Amino acid sequence: MSTASTRRPARDRILDTACELFYAHGIHAVGVDRLIAESGVAKATLYKQFPSKDDVVAAYLRRMDDRWQRGLRSTALAAGDDPREQLVGVFVALEHAAREGTLGCAFINAAAEYHPGSTAHAITAEHKRAVRAWVRDLTAAAGAADPDTLALQLTLLIDGTLAATRVEHADVAAGAARQAAQAMIDSACPQPD
Amino acid sequence: MSTASTRRPARDRILDTACELFYAHGIHAVGVDRLIAESGVAKATLYKQFPSKDDVVAAYLRRMDDRWQRGLRSTALAAGDDPREQLVGVFVALEHAAREGTLGCAFINAAAEYHPGSTAHAITAEHKRAVRAWVRDLTAAAGAADPDTLALQLTLLIDGTLAATRVEHADVAAGAARQAAQAMIDSACPQPD
DNA sequence: ATTGCAGTAGACAGACCTGTCTGTTAACTT
DNA sequence: AAGTTAACAGACAGGTCTGTCTACTGCAAT
Incomplete structure (x- = not known):
């Protein structure tokens, strides 16, 4: 045809x-x-x-990882030059996603279906590590006193928001998360402006 | 025998x-x-x-809900009378759980395996609502200016921590969450002591 | 034109799934 | 001691799962 x-x-x-x-x-x-x-x-x-369904699953997760990384980077670009604003931009994007009725984090979802130690867990852990490292670069650039801890806290908030969007329309929750993130960033990063 | x-x-x-x-x-x-x-x-x-496997699943989730509610209440009891300390106590308990290698939140995990609208989703949503209501009572008792928002933010942090404990030994993450929760509570609740 | 390749359609094997049914054993009740 | 009840063991049915295999179709390049 x-x-x-x-x-x-x-x-x-x-x-x-x-x-x-x-x-x-x-x-x-x-x-x-x-x-x-x-x-x-x-x-x-x-x-x-x-070769097998497991390989389809792995490819699925790899594609989702690509999408995420790409999304994070374009979100940061759109939010401007200030790393603090870029960090908050991530939570604004989460708010939009929640409003559109996203179904949570594909990696958390996948890990839930497999025993710890499985490939799905490994890919999920790797993805989370990558996101956390990316956030950590931003918290460091933002001048956070303890960039590692702040990055950890922000990613926990992200994961919590994503988990909430799986079970309900969580736009209010995402808004609250954005607000909390803003407060955490403000109090952890001395503003030199 | x-x-x-x-x-x-x-x-x-x-x-x-x-x-x-x-x-x-x-x-x-x-x-x-x-x-x-x-x-x-x-x-x-x-x-x-x-009657069917689905009923086993429902009973499983109901039992997990029971365990959680019971755990929350005893955690609060053990943390003293101050609602602020009780709230922080929840995060201390999460730290212990993470150290023991917990496998995340049974409800988030279950929701990940089913399409939105399923029974598992409904039970999960109900559980999350109950926990949030319980936390809200504490944030209100703690004198938070906006108890609903604070409760929402704290539960998001809890869910994020639980999601993290599914994919890795997240004791450090749980510690960071406790620290963030403490800061959020302190800044949201005017202390009349 | 023919050869090769990538894809389609679908039968098939063997394992595993949920759920039913038949019988047997053991304990408690009266 | 006899009867009732609950649980055990496991065969079985019918469907679905992953994965393999054969045969057919259309396109492209030589």
Whole structure:
């Protein structure tokens, strides 16, 4: 058919569907059959692209990680030059996400389905470490007295907000988180302006 | 055998095992067969006590809710009479839990495995509401200017800490959370002493 | 034109899932 | 001692899971 050349490659379609279904319903709740049915791909194609379902899961998490890192960076860019404002910008973005009805953190969700020590846990831990390191760079740039602790506290607040958005429309919660973050940043960073 | 009379009733043994396995491995990852094998119960017994696996899951969550509420109350009792100290006591308890290697919040974990709108989500939302209401009573008693917002912020911090303890040994994180909570409480509650 | 490649469609195997059913054993009650 | 009840052991049904395999289709490049 004529749309064949314009259609996204099979691997991408699989991952598109995986992101949608795994994120909304959980990983174990979505079988390979449903995955291929909704992505319009033959089973053999899926197993050619990915040796097993676990590899689809890993690729799903890696893609989500990419999205997050990209999102964080563009959020910071949009928030201006002041690292303090960039940090608060992250929480503003969370507020928007909560208003749109996000379904929580894909990594926390994935870790919930697996025993500690599993690959999903490892990828989740790695993602959290990366985000925390990124936040830590900002808290350090903001001149925080103890950038590590402040970064830790802010990421805990982020994770709490994300967890809340999984179970309810948490725009109020996200607003409260933004406000708390602002206060924590203000009190931890001596302002030299 | 002679231990039969001292043995816990079948229903309790099923729930004991459910708490252990569902919490550690996730709900979908644990089948009924494994449940009965590890609790030493016949399949017919399980299906006599619970109409379906979903009912086991609901009972599991209800028991976890009980445990939490009980734990919160005894934590508050142990922390003294001052509501501010009781609030901080919750975070001290989280620190202990993180040190023992807790596996996160059973409700956040359960919600991650189901689509929004499911029973697991409803029970989770109800649990979170109850905890938040309990914390709100304390923030009000502590004389917070805006007890609702402070309660929201503290519960977000709690959830974030719990989410972190699922993916890593988060004793440092829990300590940072306690410190942040202390600061938030101090700045939000005018101290009349 | 033909060869190769990537994808589609779908049958199939074997394991595991939930849930039912039949029988047996052991304890408690009267 | 007899009867009742609860629990045990495990076969079984019907469905779904992951993963493999065969056969067909369309496109692209030589």
